[in-house]
Amino acid sequence: MAQLTPTGLVKIMGLVTLIMVIPIVGGSVAGLVLDRVFGTSPLLVVIGLAVGSLIAAIGIWLLIRAGARRGYGA
Incomplete structure (x- = not known):
């Protein structure tokens, strides 16, 4: 097993x-912009947050x- 420095x-x-940060913030900002364009507040923010969270988890x-x-597991 490899040791981490x-x-x-x-x-x-x-x-x-x-x-974690880039997809979640990106999805939220994209949702905010699209909500303002389409007037669907807060639907697309929630969807963007969910999609960003899913991408971050993956x-x-x-x-x-x-x-x-690489052998860094316990």
Whole structure:
């Protein structure tokens, strides 16, 4: 099993943050813009948030799977 260095842990924390924040914020902002265009508030914000959360969850799952394949699992 491979050992993580402090630098490696910081890198992983940064990746997790990016994988979670970008899709959730992006989906919410896209929903806000589309709600203003179509006048469907708050429907598209909720849908954008849900889709962004789903994308973030899939991204985290893929990151965990890649880490397990490299031998970082317990």
